[in-house]
Amino acid sequence: MERLFFREKIKRDYAPLEEGVMMDRQKYVVGVTGVGEGAGATFTAMGMAFLMGERTSGVTYAEGKPHRPGDVSPCGLLSVDRVFRDVKKRGRLNLYKKVNWQLCEPGKETEQTDKEGNGKNYRELPGKIIIVDNPVSFEDYEKLDLIVAVTDPFPPRIMAGLETYSRLREISQKGSPGHIPVLWFLNKSDGGTARREAERFLKIKFDYEQALLDSEIFYRSAYSCQQPYFMCEMPGLERLAVKILQSI
Numbered sequence: 590m591e592r593l594f595f596r597e598k599i600k601r602d603y604a605p606l607e608e609g610v611m612m613d614r615q616k617y618v619v620g621v622t623g624v625g626e627g628a629g630a631t632f633t634a635m636g637m638a639f640l641m642g643e644r645t646s647g648v649t650y651a652e653g654k655p656h657r658p659g660d661v662s663p664c665g666l667l668s669v670d671r672v673f674r675d676v677k678k679r680g681r682l683n684l685y686k687k688v689n690w691q692l693c694e695p696g697k698e699t700e701q702t703d704k705e706g707n708g709k710n711y712r713e714l715p716g717k718i719i720i721v722d723n724p725v726s727f728e729d730y731e732k733l734d735l736i737v738a739v740t741d742p743f744p745p746r747i748m749a750g751l752e753t754y755s756r757l758r759e760i761s762q763k764g765s766p767g768h769i770p771v772l773w774f775l776n777k778s779d780g781g782t783a784r785r786e787a788e789r790f791l792k793i794k795f796d797y798e799q800a801l802l803d804s805e806i807f808y809r810s811a812y813s814c815q816q817p818y819f820m821c822e823m824p825g826l827e828r829l830a831v832k833i834l835q836s837i
Contacts, residue, residue, distance in 0.1 A: 616712045617837050618719045620653070620733040624757070625750025628741040629776035631656075633799075633826065634722035635663060637737075639818045640830035641718060642687035649716025654723040655693040663722070664692045669814045682715060686816075689716050718837070727756055735833065736761075736771045740795070742783035747790065754791060774829060777801040797832070799825035 621637065623630035638650040656662040667673045673685045683690045691714055711719050711732060724730060738757050740747065747754075761771035775798035778784050788794055802821070810817040818826075 616717060616719055617735075618711050618721060618733050619735045619737060619833060620721045620724045620730060621737045621739060622723055622753065622757070623750065624738055624740040624754050625746040625748075628739045628746060628750065630723050630739045631663060633737065633739045633774060633776060633829075634720050635666070635816075636818050636823060636826045637830045637833070638688045638690075638720050639686060639816065640827055641720075641834060644831070644834060645718070646687070647717030648687065649689040649691060649714055649719045651691040651711055651714055651719055651721045652693045652723075653711075653721045653729065654725050662693075663690070666816070669811050670816070671814065689714075718834075730756075730760060730769060731767055733769055735836075736769055737774050737829070738771050739774050739776050740787060740791075741777050742775060742779070742787040743777075744786075744790075747787060758793075772796045772829065772832075774798070774825075778825070797825050797829045799823060799829075 619637070621630050621634035635650060638648055642648045650663070652663055667685060667690065670685075673690075674683060683692070711721050721729075721733070724733065730736065736757065738754075740750075757771050759765065760767055760769050762768065773793050773795045775784055775787065775795040778795075778798040778800055780798070780800065784795065784798060802817070802823075806817050806820050810820045813820075
């Protein structure tokens with residue numbers, strides 16, 4: 590019997606990556622959405638995936654709304670590293686730096702609905718923690734366990750995202766139908782006037798904030814074939830990732 594138990598333990602410890610946490614039926618789905626275009630939802634979602642992947646297993650990044658042709662896509666950002674395997678087919682493992690990357694093919698529209706026509710079913714993707722970068726529609730929010738609302742304090746961006754903001758405020762109210770908790774994340778923060786003015790106008794308190802990074806970091810990371818998240822410390826983004834992991 591001891592040999593049998595030992596053999597089963599070996600099988601569990603050295604199981605293929607397709608098994609275990611990547612096929613876990615108990616999934617936690619986090620939607621990362623921008624309050625307005627260009628707020629930094631993709632930057633935040635990718636950073637969360639990398640930081641969570643360093644601390645636990647079974648993390649999946651899922652591109653929700655396909656990026657527009659001409660935009661810098663996650664696929665393009667990851668491809669600076671030649672180690673990255675560009676596998677775009679949904680449902681297959683595409684592991685890079687301990688994260689499973691489920692991407693859309695740049696420049697091509699993808700199927701936006703599941704078999705029932707209710708929007709993408711992110712819980713069918715391999716992984717234990719699914720980070721959805723920009724869910725396709727407001728209806729998709731109902732499939733999430735948590736929403737991270739990324740806000741840029743630049744006033745024209747806030748004004749452009751008021752429809753999204755209103756919807757997020759509505760579903761974040763406890764006791765409301767379809768209630769989903771929302772974490773408000775301020776990206777590109779100056780830690781001073783911009784934050785105070787954004788909070789005053791939106792009538793919220795940001796849960797976490799990430800300081801505006803020097804553009805040189807992004808250029809150096811691209812030329813050195815690395816991701817910016819490993820080029821400098823990002824305490825705000827790290828605190829957000831750790832908080833979510835602790836709450837699961």
